Amino acid sequence: PIFKIHKWVPWFGLISSVFAMFIINPTISLISIVIVLMVYWYLSRQNLETPFEDVRSGLFVSFAEWAAKHTWGMKKMQQRAWKANLMVPVRDVNGLRGTFEFLRNIARPKGSIKLLGIEPFTEQSILARQLEEISASFRHKGVFSSSTVIHTKEFANGINYGSQALQGAFFRPNILFLNLQDHDDYENELKPVMKESIRLEIGILLFNLHTSALLGQRNTINVWVSNRKGNWQLEGWDIGNLDLSILVAYKLKMNWDARIRLITVVDNAKEEANAKNFLKTLISLARLPQTMTEVYIGTFIEMVRKAPPADLNIFGMKDTLPYDFIKDMSQKTSSSCLFVRDSGHESILA
Amino acid sequence: PIFKIHKWVPWFGLISSVFAMFIINPTISLISIVIVLMVYWYLSRQNLETPFEDVRSGLFVSFAEWAAKHTWGMKKMQQRAWKANLMVPVRDVNGLRGTFEFLRNIARPKGSIKLLGIEPFTEQSILARQLEEISASFRHKGVFSSSTVIHTKEFANGINYGSQALQGAFFRPNILFLNLQDHDDYENELKPVMKESIRLEIGILLFNLHTSALLGQRNTINVWVSNRKGNWQLEGWDIGNLDLSILVAYKLKMNWDARIRLITVVDNAKEEANAKNFLKTLISLARLPQTMTEVYIGTFIEMVRKAPPADLNIFGMKDTLPYDFIKDMSQKTSSSCLFVRDSGHESILA
Numbered sequence: 001p002i003f004k005i006h007k008w009v010p011w012f013g014l015i016s017s018v019f020a021m022f023i024i025n026p027t028i029s030l031i032s033i034v035i036v037l038m039v040y041w042y043l044s045r046q047n048l049e050t051p052f053e054d055v056r057s058g059l060f061v062s063f064a065e066w067a068a069k070h071t072w073g074m075k076k077m078q079q080r081a082w083k084a085n086l087m088v089p090v091r092d093v094n095g096l097r098g099t100f101e102f103l104r105n106i107a108r109p110k111g112s113i114k115l116l117g118i119e120p121f122t123e124q125s126i127l128a129r130q131l132e133e134i135s136a137s138f139r140h141k142g143v144f145s146s147s148t149v150i151h152t153k154e155f156a157n158g159i160n161y162g163s164q165a166l167q168g169a170f171f172r173p174n175i176l177f178l179n180l181q182d183h184d185d186y187e188n189e190l191k192p193v194m195k196e197s198i199r200l201e202i203g204i205l206l207f208n209l210h211t212s213a214l215l216g217q218r219n220t221i222n223v224w225v226s227n228r229k230g231n232w233q234l235e236g237w238d239i240g241n242l243d244l245s246i247l248v249a250y251k252l253k254m255n256w257d258a259r260i261r262l263i264t265v266v267d268n269a270k271e272e273a274n275a276k277n278f279l280k281t282l283i284s285l286a287r288l289p290q291t292m293t294e295v296y297i298g299t300f301i302e303m304v305r306k307a308p309p310a311d312l313n314i315f316g317m318k319d320t321l322p323y324d325f326i327k328d329m330s331q332k333t334s335s336s337c338l339f340v341r342d343s344g345h346e347s348i349l350a
Numbered sequence: 351p352i353f354k355i356h357k358w359v360p361w362f363g364l365i366s367s368v369f370a371m372f373i374i375n376p377t378i379s380l381i382s383i384v385i386v387l388m389v390y391w392y393l394s395r396q397n398l399e400t401p402f403e404d405v406r407s408g409l410f411v412s413f414a415e416w417a418a419k420h421t422w423g424m425k426k427m428q429q430r431a432w433k434a435n436l437m438v439p440v441r442d443v444n445g446l447r448g449t450f451e452f453l454r455n456i457a458r459p460k461g462s463i464k465l466l467g468i469e470p471f472t473e474q475s476i477l478a479r480q481l482e483e484i485s486a487s488f489r490h491k492g493v494f495s496s497s498t499v500i501h502t503k504e505f506a507n508g509i510n511y512g513s514q515a516l517q518g519a520f521f522r523p524n525i526l527f528l529n530l531q532d533h534d535d536y537e538n539e540l541k542p543v544m545k546e547s548i549r550l551e552i553g554i555l556l557f558n559l560h561t562s563a564l565l566g567q568r569n570t571i572n573v574w575v576s577n578r579k580g581n582w583q584l585e586g587w588d589i590g591n592l593d594l595s596i597l598v599a600y601k602l603k604m605n606w607d608a609r610i611r612l613i614t615v616v617d618n619a620k621e622e623a624n625a626k627n628f629l630k631t632l633i634s635l636a637r638l639p640q641t642m643t644e645v646y647i648g649t650f651i652e653m654v655r656k657a658p659p660a661d662l663n664i665f666g667m668k669d670t671l672p673y674d675f676i677k678d679m680s681q682k683t684s685s686s687c688l689f690v691r692d693s694g695h696e697s698i699l700a
Contacts, residue, residue: 067413115518152511157507161500164512165498165500165511166519
């Protein structure tokens, strides 16, 4: 940094030579620039490995950082350009391997997956390496992913501190994905994490895989719309805790090539027409092609067992996150279930 | 997403119209593109506030995210394009206000500052808002910054879990900045945090502000080079725990318009020439213009008191992070002190 030149010298050179090029022969100049860019793009696809940093990588990284810094303030409102940025706490690598394809299909193609390993500190731990391998595998299969490990004995606190810290990150996770397994302690481990996510305005996906049916043929997705009890008008943009459910269903529909079925249960026959109308309007405003609808009369508990079979059932979750509702649902529906809580920042109508 | 068109349709349109433009009149085309870009740049500088998301912001954010994702793998080796990405744990907002300018001068212009508030959870907490204001103030003054708050009673664990989580972030902090204040418990709070930073390969800056002299005139920075006891050859790129000290001194030199003085203390007169030579080679290879050097014969403790005065003294810290070394140093030197531990990824010679 000893040899000093004025800032305008390189700029002047750049502008004047580009100008000269185009004045001499515009068509060839344009073609030559396109060729340079294409060679560059081709080379960067080859993933050349160098043992040390080169000028190119420094330039690219600086440019990416510049872009990230300058769009920081714009990231607040992203309803239209919604992407699934998942945060996935992992204690058990096998559980993660089992949900690999499911996560990938929720995030693909523009979302991201942040793996957050939770483990007490040991010297010979291989969790960090295992997660990094899975993360690389996500990246290789077209979904951006990164991983990190938090060393702690307290599962809930580790995740909560981690997600608080990531509030200030560039790829801020907007969905927490929890895989409900038999060894999980719902009240003391999962519930505090979900409560904190609600406070931080992060959406929640709680997944319960059916032990034998798994995700079946990936053909049909049932989305359960709660009984709105007379409030069947679609006014404004607030449709309750339903946006994230439909967004996730839509992502899976696209990536599985499946069909969505919206189901609602009403108390009496008088409401049936209103409910049908509501679902029809919703499908039209949310631009969901080829979606089936069903309106049943009866009680929810009864209809869950009678509803047409699906490979995945998606339910909304109440604020109180009751375990009663969740625990037997995958047996009752004979399928895998996904319980969803909106962050409040999603909008299916946007 | 109902109306489908093939991907090549917009591309074909774009390429063919740009082509036609340049064939018709190349010079005017080039000028018009430059004008469009300049209008765009001017408008984006105006910070127009819109109550809802627009297409422009979605486009920019998507582009920045694309760039960030594609440079992810390149971020490993960044010795040449080193930037100070500070992580600053904050318990006491006034302490942070006192170091505002100092932090800004270390990071400016390309670094970043991540404020990590640590506080037990209360309903009426205003820390998050205060930190966000300071963060906005950093951004306004040309240094990128973001803030987040971790709600915990355990200072050390909160920071450690936070910094572990941020290992997977795009702006991964590479320096932990700790402001040593009277109310801090060094052994139980600061030391565990520094130990964890060493494990995570994050550099450490421990700052001790002189209570009355503060940062003085910001004219002179003393950097203490440890006695290398015979090993005065500069071989390879490893110069020990000295890279980050010199990098920080260089940043402050540029932003304060100050001078650096490299000081080393040797045991006997025989080594004096070697030490002088070492400092001279170091200055030349690290490209540090206008740097003074001093070589003293005697003991370190004695010479710390006798050394020429400076507004800031920078010392390296041993792995064991002994408190004896740190506690009285700002009285002994009658100046503010900065204790530095390399992450191992900095290189002043790169």
